[in-house]
Amino acid sequence: MSEQGTLLSGVGVGRGAVFGPVAQVRPAPAVPDDEQPADDPVAAKAEVEKAFEEVASGLREQASRASGTVAEVLGATAQMAEDKALRKQVAGRIDRGEPPMHALVAVVENFAKMFTAAGGYLAERVTDINSVRDRVIAKLLGVMPPGVPALTVPSVVVAEDLAPADTAALDLDLTLAIVTELGGPTSHTAIIAGQFGIPCIVRVGGALGLEDGDEVAVDAVAGTIFVGPDDALKDSFAKRAAALAALAEDTAPGATADGAAIQLLANIGTKDDAVRASATPAEGVGLFRTEVLFLERTTAPTQHEQATVYSAVLKAMEGRKVVVRTIDAGADKPLAFVTQPDEENPALGVRAYRLVRTNPELLETQLAALAETQEATGIKPWVMAPMISTPAEARDFASEARRHGIATVGVMVEVPSAALRAHEILAEVDFVSIGTNDLAQYTMATDRLRGELADLLDPFQPAVMDLVAATARAGKALGKPVGVCGESAGDPVMAVVLTGLGITSLSMSTGSLAAARFAIRQHTLAQCEAIAEAALAAKSAPEARAAAVALMAQSAREALGL
């Protein structure tokens, strides 16, 4: 076990403070390049045979404890590990002088090729046979088996990074927290964790050194992992968990202590998200990411297909406000049915609203689908376009949307040029929504996916805050709503600051709503304004956040662990 008292730290996402045993997600072991042919082929074959046996019986044992599909998949994988032909072919190659692990890799690759060529069901089994290979190699190397562990008790899942497939294989009900050595606060893992309200810490140096079963205390607020917590620490974590649970009991609409309203909304991508959000006190949806419908498809969804999904979302929200964002894809999120030349700087290329220049039919069909949705449901969603850079783009989008009968039209402020010209842009539309993730990326010239640059993407960066403040001021001057729909809105400190800046709605993962609602309610509007002013006056991101926290009410700091 890792030494008791070891403290690791990273970037925390969420509010939770939990403790429990570590369950490591191991990467596939690498076969050493310089692996030599066996001196004693008979012994080498016996060793490989034994590894196969152990992997097979391990899988059988796991299968016997599982049920349903999981048991079936594990059983089928065990049968592959027992396969005589597979073992015979590996043995044959060892006899011919190939290094044992290389022999295994080559044999599995042949099967994988055959399976892939056959397509369909067989192609899907490539994952299983590769997993047998990785498990056998891990045995031969004497390292832990790779992959997502089958959790039996609530655990802190630790990984180098989690691919979407890994996350899908995780039993989220038994996942207390997720800790990754790589990734960033806006990475896939962090967003999924936020959606399910699971505390998450990314960019934790040394996380892979933790061992299965080590008891750790994970504090997502502080971004720390403490190995071997004592009873006093566990006790304080349990108290915080209880305080957080108590926060969730406040389901009234978002407002300051003196009753100034600030709408608290949910970010969603699918109908299922909408159903989940409608079960929370969210006052509506501040960001419906429609591109989810378009990604990973070989043909564009038809108008009617889109209208069916949009209608389902509107109906699920039962008349609460829904802000639909038109397709935010292209370049960095390529679409199979849109041919695009390779772009050197995809984040700066033909993406989001800019697709109207190359593929105008995409927006045309989507707006027609939204019109059909209004017709079918009698509900009028707000509709906004992503990545607008100029007032002229805002005007073009607004006139297209209004031509289709959209009543409330807006655009996103994600590009510094739009924030600097917020007054002129707001003159063209009914509302704007600030996407803080992209606004920070474009203001700080920092790729959102580069974890090592995470400090530059901090939404408390003074330059980013200046642009948010300028946009809010334009909204106040024109009497038009200015929302924020980035992950930053989910930070309760930032939620108070944004309220003080005059932002009118905050949209976030549903898991973050309770803490934001609570934090705002502990302060009057005048206090929020003073907190915002203090943050704006600071010289750096950490100082800005510290200045805001210092002015926050004692009650808020204690309950939120600030």
Place this chain on the structure above:
Amino acid sequence: MSQRTVVVASRVGLHARPASIFTQAVAASGVEVTIAKPGEDPMDASSILMVMAMGIGGGEEVVIEADGPDAERVLDELVALLETDLDAE
């Protein structure tokens, strides 16, 4: 050498569950059995990987072969198995 020609009844073919049941039955018999599409090379019938990789569809003919004193009995049992829709059970 005993031999049988049989039409695979499982609609999905010798994939997934049917392949798993068939190859386990072969392994349990203790007899070396091969399986082939007519005119093609015979493969180890106890190997789920080989059998799946052959891509035998439902309604396709296969030839199974075995040797030894138990060959006739084992082949009869395997024919009965292949003539059942193993995916439906």
